[in-house]
Amino acid sequence: MATKESQAGKLVRGLVSAFKAPGTPAAAAADRATPLLDARKAGVEPTVKQLQQAAKDNMFLHFTRHSPYQKGEIPIIMKAQGHHFWDQNGKKYFDGISSLFSVNAGHGRERLAEAAAKQMKTLDYFPIWGHAHPTSIELSERVLSYAPKNLTRVFFTTGGGEANETAWKLAKQYFKLQGKPLKHKVITRAVAYHGTSHGALSLTGIPAMKKMFEPLVPSTFRVPNTNWYRAQDQFETEEEFAMWAANRVEEMILFEDPDTVAAFIFEPVQNSGGCFTSPKSYFKRVREICDKYDVLLVADETIDGFGRIGTMFASEFYDFEPDMLVCAKGITSAYAPLGALLLSEKLFEPFKHGTTIFPHGYTFAGHPVSCAVALENLDIFDEEDLVGNVRRNSPIFRQTLEKLKDLPIVGDVRGEGYFFAIELVKDKATKETFNDAESEKLLRGILSHRMFEEGLYCRSDDRGDPVVQLAPPLTVGVDEFNEIEQILRGCLSEAWTKL
Numbered sequence: 001m002a003t004k005e006s007q008a009g010k011l012v013r014g015l016v017s018a019f020k021a022p023g024t025p026a027a028a029a030a031d032r033a034t035p036l037l038d039a040r041k042a043g044v045e046p047t048v049k050q051l052q053q054a055a056k057d058n059m060f061l062h063f064t065r066h067s068p069y070q071k072g073e074i075p076i077i078m079k080a081q082g083h084h085f086w087d088q089n090g091k092k093y094f095d096g097i098s099s100l101f102s103v104n105a106g107h108g109r110e111r112l113a114e115a116a117a118k119q120m121k122t123l124d125y126f127p128i129w130g131h132a133h134p135t136s137i138e139l140s141e142r143v144l145s146y147a148p149k150n151l152t153r154v155f156f157t158t159g160g161g162e163a164n165e166t167a168w169k170l171a172k173q174y175f176k177l178q179g180k181p182l183k184h185k186v187i188t189r190a191v192a193y194h195g196t197s198h199g200a201l202s203l204t205g206i207p208a209m210k211k212m213f214e215p216l217v218p219s220t221f222r223v224p225n226t227n228w229y230r231a232q233d234q235f236e237t238e239e240e241f242a243m244w245a246a247n248r249v250e251e252m253i254l255f256e257d258p259d260t261v262a263a264f265i266f267e268p269v270q271n272s273g274g275c276f277t278s279p280k281s282y283f284k285r286v287r288e289i290c291d292k293y294d295v296l297l298v299a300d301e302t303i304d305g306f307g308r309i310g311t312m313f314a315s316e317f318y319d320f321e322p323d324m325l326v327c328a329k330g331i332t333s334a335y336a337p338l339g340a341l342l343l344s345e346k347l348f349e350p351f352k353h354g355t356t357i358f359p360h361g362y363t364f365a366g367h368p369v370s371c372a373v374a375l376e377n378l379d380i381f382d383e384e385d386l387v388g389n390v391r392r393n394s395p396i397f398r399q400t401l402e403k404l405k406d407l408p409i410v411g412d413v414r415g416e417g418y419f420f421a422i423e424l425v426k427d428k429a430t431k432e433t434f435n436d437a438e439s440e441k442l443l444r445g446i447l448s449h450r451m452f453e454e455g456l457y458c459r460s461d462d463r464g465d466p467v468v469q470l471a472p473p474l475t476v477g478v479d480e481f482n483e484i485e486q487i488l489r490g491c492l493s494e495a496w497t498k499l
C-alpha cells in the first residue's frame with residue numbers, strides 16, 4: 001500500500017514538474033506579461049497605451065474586422081453621459097444609435113447603478129430555475145402591464161437572440177403537446193436579423209451572415225419583408241403592397257404544408273435593411289393568416305420595444321396581438337443584460353399540468369440585479385414620459401432628416417419613432433443602388449470614418465441596400481435632431497464627391 005502511494009505521489013510530482021518545464025503551456029502562461037494585472041495590484045490606473053496594447057493582444061471583438069487594428073487604434077470607450085460618450089483620447093461622440101439600439105434612457109443614470117448595488121447587497125444572484133425572487137416577480141408584472149393584453153407570462157432570457165431561440169423551442173414543444181408533432185417550421189422575413197446562436201441565426205434572413213456556419217438548423221423559410229421604397233414601382237399604394245407581402249406568409253405556409261409550420265417570426269419595424277415599416281393592415285392580415293393555419297405569430301421587438309417607435313411595444317402602435325413577443329435591450333436601457341419572451345396563456349396552459357416542463361433556461365436569465373435595474377429603468381420611463389417624448393418629437397425628427405433628401409445620395413428616409421434609416425443611392429431618379437465594391441468604399445471606406453471623426457456614432461449598414469441608421473436615446477429633442485442632420489449633411493455631401 002505504502003509503495004503504491006509513493007508511486008502515485010511520484011507520478012503527480014512528475015506531472016507537475018512536466019507542466020512547469022520550460023516550453024510547456026503552463027510555463028508560457030507564467031511568463032506572460034500582465035501589465036494591467038500588475039497595475040491593479042499596485043493600485044494604479046493602467047495607461048491608455050497599456051489598455052490599447054492589451055486590447056490588441058487579448059481581445060476578439062464581435063462582428064469586427066481586426067486587420068485595421070494590427071496597425072491602427074482600437075476605439076476604447078472610457079465613459080458616457082446622457083447621449084454622449086468619450087473615447088480614450090478624450091474625444092466626445094453623439095451616441096446616435098443608443099450604443100446598439102439599447103441605451104434608451106441615456107447614459108450615466110446614477111439611480112440605475114444604485115438600484116444594482118442595492119440588489120447585489122440584498123440578493124446577489126439566484127437562478128429562476130424552480131425559484132423566483134422579488135425583482136423578477138415584480139418585473140414580470142410590470143412588463144406585462146405594457147404588453148398586449150393576451151400576453152400573460154414572462155420567460156426571462158439574457159438577450160434577444162435567446163428569446164427568439166426560446167420562442168422557437170416553445171412553439172415546437174407546444175405543438176407536440178397539442179398532438180401536432182410535425183408543426184416545427186418557422187417562417188421569417190428576408191434580410192431580418194434575429195440573433196447569432198444556431199437557432200436564432202437560422203431564423204435570420206441574411207445569407208452572408210449565415211454561410212460560414214452552414215449547415216444551420218433546418219426548417220426555416222423566408223418571405224419578403226416590407227421594403228416599400230423598393231416596391232413602389234410595382235404597386236399603386238403601400239396598402240396594396242403590404243397586402244401582397246402579408247399574403248406571401250400564407251403562400252409559404254401552404255407551400256410547406258400548414259401541418260408542419262409552427263410560427264411566423266418578424267419585427268414590426270424591421271431593423272436590418274433599414275427600418276422597414278408597414279401599414280396596420282399588414283399586421284391584421286398576418287394575424288388572420290396565422291389564426292387560419294394555427295401558426296404562432298411572434299413579434300421580435302428586441303429593438304422596437306421599450307419606446308423606440310413611440311409606444312412601449314410596437315404591437316400597441318400597430319394594434320395587433322402576437323402570440324409571443326420578444327424583447328431585450330431597452331428593458332434595462334442596457335445597464336444590465338436581460339431579455340424576455342412574453343407569451344399568451346394558451347402557450348403556458350400545457351405546463352400547468354402533471355409532470356410537463358419546458359426543459360430550457362439560462363444561468364443568468366432573470367438575474368435579480370438585471371431585474372432591479374429594469375424596474376428602476378422603467379420608473380425613469382414613466383417619470384420622464386420618455387415614450388411620450390418620442391411620440392411628440394418623432395414627426396420633427398422625421399422632418400429634420402427628410403431635409404437631407406435634397407442631397408443627390410439620399411434616396412429615402414423611413415422609419416418610426418426614434419428609429420430612422422436613410423437609404424443611400426447612386427441615382428435618385430432610377431433608385432439605382434451601389435454595387436458591392438462601391439458600397440464597401442462608401443460605407444466602410446468613407447462614411448463610418450467621417451461620421452466618427454465628426455463625432456457622430458450611428459450605423460452605416462449594407463446587410464440590405466446601403467443605409468445610415470439612427471436610433472438615439474429617447475431623451476433627445478429638436479436641438480439634437482438638428483445636430484445629427486448637420487453632421488450627416490456634411491459627411492454625406494463629402495462622400496458623394498469622393499465616390
Ligand SMILES: Cc1ncc(COP(=O)(O)O)c(C=O)c1O
Pocket residue numbers: 158159160161162164193194195196267271300301302303328329339
Ligand atoms: C431584431 C433583433 N432580434 C434579435 C437580436 C439579438 O439580440 P441579442 O444580441 O441580445 O441576442 C437583435 C440584436 O440586435 C435584434 O436586433
